[in-house]
Structures are given as C-alpha cells and as structure tokens.
Amino acid sequence: MGEQALWTRARLGRCGPSLDLLTARFDKHVYAPHAHDEFTVGVCVDGTEVIDYRGGHIRTGPGSIVVLAPGEVHTGGPGNATDGYAYRALYAGTSLLTDGTLGGVPHFREPLIDDPELASAILLTHTELGARPDPLETESRLPWLLTALARRHSTAPATTDTIPGADRLALLVRDRLADELLDPPSLAALAAELGLSRYQLLRAFRTTMGLPPYAWLAQYRVTRARRLLDTGLRPAEVASLVGFADQAHLTRWFRRVLGVTPAAYRNSVQDRRP
Numbered sequence: 721m722g723e724q725a726l727w728t729r730a731r732l733g734r735c736g737p738s739l740d741l742l743t744a745r746f747d748k749h750v751y752a753p754h755a756h757d758e759f760t761v762g763v764c765v766d767g768t769e770v771i772d773y774r775g776g777h778i779r780t781g782p783g784s785i786v787v788l789a790p791g792e793v794h795t796g797g798p799g800n801a802t803d804g805y806a807y808r809a810l811y812a813g814t815s816l817l818t819d820g821t822l823g824g825v826p827h828f829r830e831p832l833i834d835d836p837e838l839a840s841a842i843l844l845t846h847t848e849l850g851a852r853p854d855p856l857e858t859e860s861r862l863p864w865l866l867t868a869l870a871r872r873h874s875t876a877p878a879t880t881d882t883i884p885g886a887d888r889l890a891l892l893v894r895d896r897l898a899d900e901l902l903d904p905p906s907l908a909a910l911a912a913e914l915g916l917s918r919y920q921l922l923r924a925f926r927t928t929m930g931l932p933p934y935a936w937l938a939q940y941r942v943t944r945a946r947r948l949l950d951t952g953l954r955p956a957e958v959a960s961l962v963g964f965a966d967q968a969h970l971t972r973w974f975r976r977v978l979g980v981t982p983a984a985y986r987n988s989v990q991d992r993r994p
Contacts, residue, residue: 724743726742728740729741730850732862734855734904743846745804748804759812763784764783764806765807768803769797769799770797770799771794790814810846819920823876860932883916897937901941938976945964945982955970
C-alpha cells in the first residue's frame with residue numbers, strides 16, 4: 721500500500737481561520753499517543769485502522785466515520801499485518817459544529833459512526849477542497865456538513881431552522897457577493913452583520929436561492945465570463961476579471977454550467993460573427 725501523508729490547508733472565508741485536511745495511506749505506521757486542539761473527523765477509505773481512544777479500541781473499516789473530540793489522547797495503527805489502512809481527515813474548530821446546535825461543545829457518545837450518506841459527502845468535499853481550497857467554497861460546505869454530523873450523531877439539540885425574513889436576508893447576501901465577486905466577503909462576517917449564525921445564513925441562502933453561496937457566485941461569474949468572451953477576450957484574461965483563481969478554475973465551472981469549455985464557446989461565438 722505504501723506510506724503517504726498529504727496535508728492541505730484551506731481557509732474558511734476571506735481572512736478567516738485555516739483548516740487542515742489530511743489524506744493518509746499507511747502499511748505499518750503507528751501513531752504515538754497525541755491529541756488535537758480541534759475535532760478530528762475522519763473517514764476510512766481502505767483497510768482497517770485500530771484507534772486507542774477513551775480507554776477502549778475503535779476498529780474502522782471502509783466508509784466508517786470517526787469523530788475524536790478536542791484534547792482527547794489517542795493512537796492509531798494498522799488493524800492487521802497485511803492490509804494497512806487509508807483515510808481522509810479534517811481538523812475542525814469547535815465553532816464549525818456548534819452553529820446549528822445548542823448546549824456548547826457537542827458530545828459524541830460513539831466515536832465510530834455508520835452513516836454512508838454523510839461519509840460520502842465528507843469524502844467528496846474533502847477531495848474537492850483538497851484539490852482547490854477556495855475560501856468561500858470551504859466556508860459554504862464544511863459548516864453545513866459538520867452541522868449535519870453534530871445534529872445526527874451528537875447529544876446536542878438542534879437550533880430552530882425557522883429564520884424570519886429568510887428571503888430578504890438571502891437576497892442581501894446575494895447582492896453583496898455579486899458586488900464583491902473578485903474578493904467576496906466571508907460568510908462569518910456577513911452573518912455577524914445580519915445577526916445570524918453562519919449556519920442560519922447558509923440555510924436561508926440555500927432555501928431561497930436553491931444553491932449554497934459559493935455555487936451561486938460561481939454561476940454568476942460564469943454569466944459575467946460569457947459576456948466577456950463574447951467580446952473576444954481570451955479565457956485566461958477573463959478568469960481573473962470575474963474572480964476565478966485561474967483559467968482551469970473558470971473552465972471547470974464553465975463546463976458545469978454551460979456544457980462546453982470557455983475556449984470552445986469563444987471560438988464558436990467568434991466563428992459566427994459577421
């Protein structure tokens with residue numbers, strides 16, 4: 721299987737705190753006893769790992785979610801002599817799990833969780849953020865996922881999902897994102913201005929607009945990019961003018977929204993010009 725550990729650092733919104741993502745694959749590596757300041761949320765993707773935690777042993781398998789609380793000493797190593805183990809983990813500050821719950825730090829009675837839908841969502845988000853850790857995308861996706869984790873599997877009660885004036889609030893956020901598309905504000909800052917938690921802002925926006933904030937902004941950027949391509953500008957020029965990180969980032973979203981690359985779209989439009 722091989723020994724490999726790849727760390728990626730994402731940022732939660734403009735000027736927001738960082739969050740670490742780990743992709744690990746080991747044959748024989750055994751961790752020394754240690755603890756983290758954040759919640760460790762991991763998903764096993766291959767093999768079996770045995771984790772010593774809270775005086776007991778956790779045995780993971782592919783698709784299982786493991787949640788380790790901040791400050792809890794633990795170890796980890798291969799579950800047998802032949803298979804090794806592989807997992808993906810993220811290290812989340814407590815606030816990412818408390819936006820949609822009451823009662824302080826969530827308590828997970830069982831550190832090993834069987835929730836295939838949530839495990840798949842965590843793995844997908846981990847992969848996509850690890851490849852391109854866009855601050856607004858990170859801040860749009862992780863609080864939503866981790867609130868779902870806390871609500872489904874911790875003892876913390878959920879906050880109310882009723883948000884007075886949700887439509888109006890969502891439109892205010894939409895307009896701010898559109899106005900500042902080159903350097904969008906953080907959702908935490910917007911939520912504070914509106915007197916909401918970040919989870920409440922995300923819920924209001926998704927309910928009203930049908931998309932999370934980062935996806936709405938990406939589609940808005942594609943619309944703006946299309947107009948600029950119509951004028952003959954090259955995709956590499958257009959990407960920076962509408963707020964995408966580079967041409968590859970523009971291409972990924974342009975194809976998602978319109979089904980073609982920006983270069984193919986531009987060439988088609990230019991071919992049809994009189």
